[in-house]
Amino acid sequence: MEETLIKSDEKKLYDAAIEGNASLFQKLLQKNPFLLNKISFSSTHKSPLHIATYQRNLSIVQQIMDKSPELAEELDSQKSSPLHIAAAKGYVEIASILLAEAPKMCWSRDCRGMNPVHVAAMNGRVDVVERLVEEDGFAAMERLDRGETVLHLCVKHRQLGALKALVEKLGEFVCEEDDAGDTVLHLAVRFRQVETIQYLVENTIIHKKSKNLKGQTPLKILKQSITQPGSEETTQKIKEILKIRSTNQSSQSPPVEWLTKKRDSIMVVAILIATMAFQAAVSPAGGVWQDDTPPHRAGEAVMAYNNPETYKNFIRSNTVAFVTSLSTILLLISGLPFKYRFFMWALMAIMWVSVTAVGVTYAASIMVVTPGFDRKSLSQVIKTGISVWSGVMVVLLAGNILRLLLRWLRRVGVGFWTSERCFRKSGEV
Template sequence: MEGSLEKRLYDAAAEGNTISLQELLEKDKFLLDRVSFTSPNKNSQQSSPLHIASAEGYLEIVKKLLSAAPHMCLSRDCQGRNPLHLAAMRGHVEILNTLIQESPSAARAKAGRDQTVLHLCVKHGQLEAFKILAPNLKGRIDAKDVDGDTALDMAVEDKQFEIIRYLVGSTEIDLNVRNSNGQTAIDILEEGQPGVDYIQIKNILRRVRRIDTKIQTQTQRIMKWLPEKGNVIMVVAVLIATVAFQAGVSPAGGIWQENSTQNSHARAGEAVMA
């Protein structure tokens, strides 16, 4: 009986059958615990029902499973992928948002071969999923897989032009990061065959490098200029402070020396102009 319920659970997840799922959970409230990530009771791919529903794009099933067993977000299949990874690979953005909200740590988890979810998005050409995930992975944009490749390296190699443009325009990538072969993203591009995409990508990467170089040069000039002009700046600051102080103690027009019987506003010590 128990095995039959588990099979029906997987069938409900694979078919997107919310009614069947609800009936199963009502019959056995511990059913999901027996197929959680701590249990061996998974299918042949070591996928949980949440893996299946996330991959197939069944949002309502995903929500019901999460409400009953939120820990399934961190469950891994035989390739080290959690349900969020599968949703990203298939481009199911609504499910992706739901899973991120439930478990932000699932987005930071790496899959097999040390690939981040951003690597998986590039590999499967999922631009919209990439856009959702990148802001949640600040500081990990340049994370490397087992081959030392970043998401940008992979995008350049696969000529994923839109993802490259997004990375360049909306994230803080480092073009100087090198993979296990000592290559930067530009080096990887140079190995490819020239073409329209090749030229466009090269122009984008070169433009970023020129901007980075310009900023670095300007910063170096400022850092060199500050010590040289330090004394001048200090003198000017002292002068400004002195003038401000003088204006406070000796205002324009002077101050009233004593109270005036003819002017109720004239009091000793107050500025005449006031």
């Protein structure tokens, strides 16, 4: 008799969740506070939380979370959590309630191998995507079968809004490839998504000449695709977009891409320079005094007494090399987006200064350890080399600063006779 009553209450609880009857739902829980737990243990299908989430019954979801927050981690027969359902439906308020109790469910995968971020993205639920990425951005970097990313999923399901939201949050992750070597640009070209292609080539650092494992560039994929009747116009539009991107990249993008692709190599070089500078500081050329004989003391640099002016230049340049190399390391590990030119030029300028300082340190060291009869001729060569190198660095730095200044002035509406305008006129002639 008692078991029959319990089953009757379970059915009423399910009916209340389906109908959105919050008052009946509350009465049933007051009558039997353990009713939710009993259903959870006995049911292999959807729990009342799954049903309330699906029906967007916010008050019932909140009641369930207050009584049994562990139900947020329950999975149905398809391995879907309530958060999967909220993500698919775009219920950002319910998603926030569930995340507050079970944030780790961002990583839960259903029977298709998708976590809630994947589900929200493929359904174009931009608000939920942003909320999930805000909660745990790493969950958005989980890959699907065949190495596809959530961005590949957005392109496959034609969800440009979700793609934009994710690119803004994930930055350089947009360049990731699947197991076939396809980027999202390859995929967008294969599916002939003009708006998506235009967004990718104008707002991301993906290069249009990137090749997949078959050696295909996006343009080659476009040429090999089977065209449908009436699709010539779309094909021509895509060609124009990719060609414009190619022109822009030839003059602007390579430095950005070079820094992005060579990030690890730059880090190694910066660490090497920092190590060299530190070693040169504690063990300068010529060594250190081994005894405490006035006026020197043990451990002090011999160079400081025998060549005081050279030692000052040595210390200055070595310190600059050490500090700038540490600055380079800090910029790289901070994850600054090099698609923004300010960060790119700042890093390049610091690298120039660091390499130049290493050259000056080398010259000072060589001058100290070179015998007197060869020092005069050698010093002239070194001074000439340093002067030429410094001149080149100053010209490059000044030129890039001028380019940034002119670009900023054009942006704010100040007209100038720039080299770009001059080239344009000469071309017209």
